[in-house]
Amino acid sequence: MAPGLPIAMDRPHFIGIGGAGMSGIAKILAQRGARVAGSDAKESATAEALRAHGATVHIGHAAGHLADDASCVVVSSAIRQDNPELARAAELGIPVVHRSDALAALMEGLRPIAVAGTHGKTTTTSMLAVSLTELGARPSYAIGGDLDAPGSNALHGEGEIFVAEADESDRSFHKYAPEVAIVLNVELDHHANYASMDEIYESFETFAGKIVPGGTLVISADHEGARELTRRVTGVKKVTYGEAEDADVRVLKIVPQGLKSQVTVLMDGRELTFAVSVPGRHYALNAVAALAAGVALGLPADELAPALAAYTGVKRRLQLKGEEAGVQVIDSYAHHPTEMTADLEAMRGAAGDDRRILVVFQPHLFSRTQELGKEMGQALALADASVVLDIYPAREDPIPGITSALIIEAARAAGADVTAVHDKADIPEVVEGMAKPGDLVLTMGAGDVTDLGPLILDRLSQK
Template identity: 75%
Template sequence: MTTAIPPAMERPHFIGVGGAGMSGIAKLLAQRGARVGGSDSRESETVAALRAVGVDVRIGHRADQLAPDASCVVVSSAIRQDNPELVEAAGRALPVIHRAEALAALMAGTRAVAVAGTHGKTTTTSMLAVSLTALGLSPSYAIGGDLDAPGSNAAQGTGGLFVAEADESDRSFHHYRPEVAIVLNVELDHHANYASMDEIHESFETFVERVRPGGTLVVNADQEGARELTSRLTGRAGLNIVTYGEAPDADVRVVRLLPKGLTSEVTVVIDGGELTFDVAVPGRHYAHNAVAALAAGVAAGVPAADLARALGGYTGVRRRLQPKGEAAGVRVIDSYAHHPTEMAADLEAIRSGAGEGRVLVVFQPHLFSRTKELATEMGQALALADSCLVLEIYPAREDPIPGVTSELIIESARVHGATVEAVAEMDAVPDTVAGIARPGDLVLTMGAGDVTELGPRILARLAP
């Protein structure tokens, strides 16, 4: 396996290096011996982890933070054109490389497995990376979330496999050339970049067309958008298609799924035989993610029984139904879910493992564009909880849209029978939760923004 530093990336500068996708690529380059620098808007555990592997991270964005000998600048789609470091790079005529292009360069010369889908990418990528590592295959990987500690979202392995999350949000997954591609689901999201489902399908088709000749597509047999994609691809020369799921015609078929509180047991038929293994995170969707990982690993040549056993040892990824602790008899769990399908799936999974206790949700909407298009569906999903607190919209890279506020979600939730309350300030959440929660309840902090920081604060407030 190659561990060479791609041309022009011996001295890269990452703008927004603390981001989930950016930090992993920076870490991989540092582990290959590149002199990596970068900037971020604030200190974080991820920034500290990057410094620990030799990345020179500066806080704030200023032109003078771009090193005199920088060889290129790496950006994500979230970086605005008026960023002073990007302006400085243009003035110096330095190459500007999108993070997906940088990751594609790192994947060159490897047997790449790229995991795509509207949701479930991080969990499935991590399941496969952790399991291959447990089997001693030493994969390289780049994941959009941390496994167990800040900075654990990427690693340079010594084996030939490279497992990577493939982001469809800005079409950047078109840069990859995988040997095995996974498509978990195809739904309309990222409304600033896609105007219709047809555009989404065209984008996923382009991604699949990049699979190397003789390679394999592992695709969901149960989800409508994924089945439509499969129908568009059937008969494509040089592409092996392996379907998975509960559908009777699935190639890797789920025949039994047994919930066990906050875990589950899944039985699949693969290559004519049955395999049963545990999944250490709750819910049908996580079990299906594990089956997708199993099918992809087998397509890459890993024995099914070995991989199933290794998948049983997977214990989850940060922010994907991650237990944060318990205080005063109240459990707190953190969820990254921000699309209605994800929200409903996580709430159904939590409901099945909550016992007699109530499920209380603290939800932070993510992006104005997503809220504008999906507020009704978000409210419907929140109605699966016993009680909800809804925060203001986390804007991330977006500017406000007139008339688009959390109130749209709250109105929908009430229409669907939810008990819901608006909370304008995050600082008010711990006290509000303490006034509602009682022993046996489960509190779920949910969203892709900084709502994740509330878990420890809620636990501290609940503690006797």
């Protein structure tokens, strides 16, 4: 049986309970019997899903939302020090726990798989959660995105495996002690927290060093940053995967089949072919990483490989939102140039030569735009036409001189057809004027651009 409640987490209060990472931990604690409460900036389907599990969710932040008998206050790195509930916790002497410490506590006594990397964490974690469930392993999991409904990003399972997305952005993944760790790729991102690739490598080395004795590091053989990390990490069993000839789990071929693909790998001296129910080479490689991790944990490859086909996607990862007037609208969480390129190449492969790809892109974070704006613009050149919104600030304050114009200029220099739109409310009308039957429209970015899909479809339905 999985353990019960971690010490002092029987009455937790979450500040920002509706966030992707926070809501998952809150849900698992509620399922384990905790009296969960928290607050979030706005009402959401996630908040309602948490209430369905017995949690008390307040909208807005106020000192009065924190119960005097709360056993702890859970925060993420996004919570500012002047938050009134945080100040109230200090007055009452209630312990403050970082989200990563809470998740680490939930994994104690289980067999954790921690999925890390600059890109692909949510998809790979989801693939493992779905395929292990398909096999009857009854895993617990905490994912940075919903599988098929609000609140489906986490589950307290009765089995011994716990699959968790391991976030490197604030170094919080150093808190975990996995039996199997996956590193999908290693690139410079989160520029407010990392100043160089050396700092990134040091952080991932620390994460790999937390693997329990006898555990395994599953790591890409294709990605240059991952290969460098492989050279640096010592003292742990390493299993590499990918298309490189020296990969331990070698991908022999990936055959696109519309919005799916078929993958053949060479593993332990024999070939294994299985289906992946989402489009794109990068998603196929994510599935191979999941396969290698499951096998490292002792699961039979012959059973796990076909079970991976049960994964049909996660919200915001090339999620089909609908179709109107012959135009399909798809939502993409891609916000880093590598992710943008991968998703656009996947869509190009699915669309063929006869369908246009139109992108509504919302940059995420001023610091990321400052460092990678040129590369974002170059990625948009893969689309037939793009609309670029203003930067979504998230947790950051503006940086003087850093605007979406950096991306637009780079895109145009690369020959892209790009239009600047400053008011999101104008997007449905703009897209209606651009789109023709057969087109694919991607709403792309990590901010609230995702809200535009239904509005675009509604506008298209009136054509």
